Structure formats: C-alpha cells, structure tokens
Amino acid sequence: MKYDKYRFTLIGGDKRIAALARRLAQSGHTVNACMQSEVLSMPGVKIYSGYEKAVADCDVIILPMPISRDGEHILSTVADPEEQIRIEDVFTYAKRNNVKYILGGNIGRKIVDAARDKGVELIDYSLSEQFLQSNAEATAEGGIMVAMENTDVTVKDSNILVGGYGRIAKHLARLLLSLGAHVTVSARRCDALSHAESIGCDTVRIGDAGESEKFKAAIKQSHIIFNTVPSLIFKEEFLGEKNNSVYIELASCPGGVDLRAARDSGMKIIFAPSLPGRYSPESAGSYIFDSIYQSLNERGIFI
Numbered sequence: 001m002k003y004d005k006y007r008f009t010l011i012g013g014d015k016r017i018a019a020l021a022r023r024l025a026q027s028g029h030t031v032n033a034c035m036q037s038e039v040l041s042m043p044g045v046k047i048y049s050g051y052e053k054a055v056a057d058c059d060v061i062i063l064p065m066p067i068s069r070d071g072e073h074i075l076s077t078v079a080d081p082e083e084q085i086r087i088e089d090v091f092t093y094a095k096r097n098n099v100k101y102i103l104g105g106n107i108g109r110k111i112v113d114a115a116r117d118k119g120v121e122l123i124d125y126s127l128s129e130q131f132l133q134s135n136a137e138a139t140a141e142g143g144i145m146v147a148m149e150n151t152d153v154t155v156k157d158s159n160i161l162v163g164g165y166g167r168i169a170k171h172l173a174r175l176l177l178s179l180g181a182h183v184t185v186s187a188r189r190c191d192a193l194s195h196a197e198s199i200g201c202d203t204v205r206i207g208d209a210g211e212s213e214k215f216k217a218a219i220k221q222s223h224i225i226f227n228t229v230p231s232l233i234f235k236e237e238f239l240g241e242k243n244n245s246v247y248i249e250l251a252s253c254p255g256g257v258d259l260r261a262a263r264d265s266g267m268k269i270i271f272a273p274s275l276p277g278r279y280s281p282e283s284a285g286s287y288i289f290d291s292i293y294q295s296l297n298e299r300g301i302f303i
Contacts (some may be wrong), residue, residue: 002164003244004167004301004302004303005028005029005030005061005140005232006029006030006032006301006303007029007030007032007057007060008017008024008029008031008032008035008057008058008059008060008061008062009032009033009034009054009055009056009057009058009060009061009062010031010032010034010039010061010062010066010076010166011031011033011034011035011036011046011050011054011061011062011063011064011074011076011085012034012035012036012063012074012075012076012078012085013037013063013064013065013075013076013077013089013277013282014027014038014064014077014274014277014278015034015060015116015277015278015284016034016065016096016276016281016284016285016288017036017038017039017064017282017286018038018039018042018064018130018276018285019198019281019282019284019290020285020288021033021036021039022039022042022043022044022285022290023043023286023289024289024303025042025043025044025045025160029086029303030046030058030157031044031045031046032045032046032047032048032054032057032058033045033046033047033048033054033091034048034049034085035051035052035074035078035083035085036048036076036077036078036152037076037077037078038077041163042099043089047115048146048239050158051085051089051090052093053098053284055090055093055094055099056093056097057099058099059099059100060099060101060102060103060281060296060301061090061094061099061101061102061205061262062103062292063087063090063102063103063105064076064104064105064107065104065105065106065126065274065288066104066107066108066274067087067104067105067106067107067108067111067126068087068104068108068111071085071087071108071111072087072088072108073085073086073087074087074090076085078267084263085156085179087111087114087119089094090102091114091115091118091120092118092205093193094120094274095118095120095198097117099120100121101121101123101296101299101301102115102120102122102123103123103125103169103292103295104119104122104123104124104125105124105125105126105288106124106126106252107122107124107126108200109226109254121207121296124290125288125291125292125295126208127140127149127241128291128294128295130290130291130294131204131287131288131290131291132167133168134165135284135286136166136167136168136171137171137172137282138174138252138275138279138283138284139168139275139276140168140171140172140209140289141175141275141280142272142275142276142279142280143168143172143203143226143248143250143275144172144175144176145275145279146270146272147224147226147246147248149162150246150248150268150270151223151224151246153223155176155179155180155181155241156180156181157178157180157181157182158181158223158224158245158290159181159182159184159221159222159223159224160176160181160182160184160222160223160224160225160226161184161185161186161208161219161222161224161225161226162183162184162185162186162201162225162227162228163185163187163206163225163226163228163256164178164186164187164227164228164229164233164234164251164256165185165192165193165195165196165228166228167202168228169185169187169226170195171198172226172228172250173185173199174199174200175251176180177199177200177201182202182256183200183201183202184202184203184204184219184222185201185202185203185204186203186205186206186215187203187206187234188205188206188207190205190215191226193205202218206217206233212237212238215238216238216240219234219239219240219243219245220240220243220301222245223245223246224245224246224248225245225246225248225267226248226250227247227248227249227250227251227257228250228251228303229251229256230252230253230255230256231253231254231256231260231264232253232254232257233256233257234247234256234257234258234262235258235261236258236260236261239258239262239265239267240263240265241265242265242266243262243265243266243267244266244267244268245267246267246268246270246273247262247268248268248270248272249270249272250272250275251267252273255271264301274283278288
C-alpha cells in the first residue's frame with residue numbers, strides 16, 4: 001500500500017493538537033499551524049499568523065476537539081480575542097481553495113449545518129469507538145488528578161459518588177476502586193447499576209422516588225463527587241443545607257448540578273473540560289492521529 005505525503009493545516013486547539021502536529025511532521029507530511037501557541041518552536045511545522053494562507057497551502061484541515069465552545073469561533077489557546085477565527089470563514093476559504101477534507105472533534109449540530117451550507121465535507125474524528133474508549137480512559141485519569149489537586153484527603157478510603165455510568169464513568173469507577181475508594185454510582189438504567197454492582201460499587205437509581213433519601217445521603221457523605229451526565233441530576237432538593245464535598249464536572253454543558261444551590265450548600269465546584277489535553281496530551285494526540293488515519297483511509301487517503 002502506498003503512503004503519500006500530504007499538506008496538513010492545523011488550526012487552534014490545545015497540547016493535543018500540538019502533539020498531533022509533531023506526529024504528522026515526523027511522518028514526513030507538511031504541517032502548517034495557525035492559532036496554536038504550543039507549536040511555536042516545533043521542528044518541521046510552519047507557523048502562519050493568519051488562517052487564509054494556511055488554508056490555501058493544504059490538502060487537509062484539522063480542527064480541535066471540541067472545535068468550538070461558542071459554536072462560532074475555533075477553540076484556541078491563543079488568548080487575544082481579536083485573533084479569534086470564525087469557523088464559517090475557514091469553511092469559506094476551504095471551499096474557495098478546493099480543500100476536500102476538514103476534520104474536527106466533538107462537532108455540534110450548528111457547525112455541521114454551517115459546513116453543509118458552505119459545501120464542504122466535515123468529518124468528526126471523535127466518533128470511532130476506539131477513540132471514544134481511549135479518550136474516556138484519559139479523561140478518567142485526568143479526573144482523578146483534579147481530585148487529588150483539590151482535596152485534602154487520599155483517594156484511598158474516600159467516599160466518592162459518580163454521576164452516570166457511560167464510558168468515562170466506567171473507567172473512573174474501576175480506577176477509583178483500584179485505589180481503595182468507596183465508590184457509589186448513580187444512574188438511571190438498571191443494567192448500568194447491575195454492572196456497577198458487579199465490579200464492587202454501591203449504587204443508587206436516579207429518578208426512583210424510593211431512592212431519593214439514599215441519593216441525598218450519598219451526596220452528603222461523599223468527599224468527592226464526579227459528574228459525567230450533561231443534564232441536571234444534582235438538584236437543589238438533593239443537596240441539603242451543608243455540604244463540604246468537592247464536585248468535579250466532567251460532563252459537557254450544561255453539566256449536572258444546580259450551581260446556585262450547590263454553592264449555597266458550601267460545595268466546591270470544579271469545571272474540568274478537555275482533561276486529556278491538560279494531563280496526557282501526547283497520548284491524546286496519538287488517539288487523534290489514529291482516528292484521523294482511519295477516517296482518511298476510508299476515503300482513500302493513506303497517511
């Protein structure tokens with residue numbers, strides 16, 4: 001099989017995209033970077049101050065994960081708001097310069113619609129199961145790091161409540177148990193709760209009226225609470241008047257807690273987005289590379 005060399009333009013992102021840039025350059029591809037403060041001195045990577053020339057000089061555009069926080073501008077570590085790049089402008093230039101493929105992670109509906117309106121193909125590299133599992137593992141590890149940095153107790157012997165039981169929560173529960181924590185999982189599905197019980201967790205079923213007092217008690221007794229559910233489950237009625245827990249939000253907006261009620265109760269709230277980019281960027285960049293490799297291979301581009 002022939003592996004050709006291509007011109008990649010990477011716009012925005014965090015240390016994960018910097019690691020991806022290094023991996024692509026080491027593979028012999030031409031790599032352009034724009035709005036990426038982490039790659040200023042990276043061998044084999046050409047820095048562009050503006051996206052127009054970077055887009056004109058490429059075959060494939062790679063955007064970060066998530067592409068955007070506000071649905072309009074590309075997420076970047078470059079702080080100057082005057083330098084923010086509108087997603088639609090990149091799509092316009094890509095179409096004008098016949099760039100066939102644009103890839104990004106965690107793409108929202110608004111951005112998908114914008115790409116369609118501009119007539120460009122937008123590929124989500126964060127949808128493969130392999131990527132989702134690897135990213136969940138990295139997020140779980142990062143979540144535990146956040147907990148260690150923001151508590152005065154060891155994970156061992158701590159009471160820890162995990163909201164939800166999807167990919168991230170499953171990895172998180174296993175890691176916490178291996179460290180000697182007492183873990184309670186709160187979820188809606190009976191099969192999820194059964195699985196959590198089978199690995200050694202206590203459980204409480206969200207939405208079951210008969211479990212409300214148990215849920216309140218689990219919250220009150222927890223040293224640390226992790227949430228992975230992007231909908232309100234930690235409601236005012238469950239939080240009580242006094243709570244010294246550390247609440248770590250791993251879910252995307254709007255998160256899972258009533259912020260006013262939580263703060264009134266004394267709970268410490270920590271928002272922890274994009275943990276792989278903060279705590280394991282080299283590994284996370286490799287996960288993105290592997291997923292992009294798979295996505296492009298399916299379209300006849302072998303990198």
